[in-house]
Amino acid sequence: MSSEPVSASAREPQLLTVAEFLALSETELGYDELVEGRVVMSPSPVPDHNHALVEALIQLRPQLPPELEVLLDLDVDLELAPPDAPGFTRPHHLIGARRPAPERGRWERGIIRAAEVGVGA
Numbered sequence: 001m002s003s004e005p006v007s008a009s010a011r012e013p014q015l016l017t018v019a020e021f022l023a024l025s026e027t028e029l030g031y032d033e034l035v036e037g038r039v040v041m042s043p044s045p046v047p048d049h050n051h052a053l054v055e056a057l058i059q060l061r062p063q064l065p066p067e068l069e070v071l072l073d074l075d076v077d078l079e080l081a082p083p084d085a086p087g088f089t090r091p092h093h094l095i096g097a098r099r100p101a102p103e104r105g106r107w108e109r110g111i112i113r114a115a116e117v118g119v120g121a
Contacts, residue, residue, distance in 0.1 A: 013038055018077050018087035022111060033075070037086020045093065053093050060096065068096040068118045075111040092117070 015037025016024075024039070032041045045053075053072070061070050074095055078088040089111065096118040 015086035017081075017084060018089060018111075019083065021087065021089060033091055034087050034089040036088065049093075056094055060094070064096050064118075067099055069099050071095045071097050071112075076117055077111055077113050079114045 016034060016039065017037070018034060021034045021039065032039055034040070057070055057072070064070065072095075073091070073093055074097075075089045075091050076095070078090055080088045095112070097112055098116050098118060
């Protein structure tokens, strides 16, 4: 252990863009999201939450217009910052997304752009 003082820049966390965040490996426990370029973790939902999610899915699916599809457990790029700036993502448990989005989401670590979301919770 060094007795050298730590510079201010060494103490500041590296702020990530959405692309840099997506390049990180996924966490095994809980959910992670990007808030102003910082990775924030939260615990996995409890069983009651999952039960409520299924009930909401059952009720929502028949009410969606044909151009939307129900998707579960995806991150959303909130598109609040340019691609080269510290970004924002948010995990959503239930999403009504425009139909082209599911194919792209399968290839990009399960993330879709906010513009593709019609309904989210």
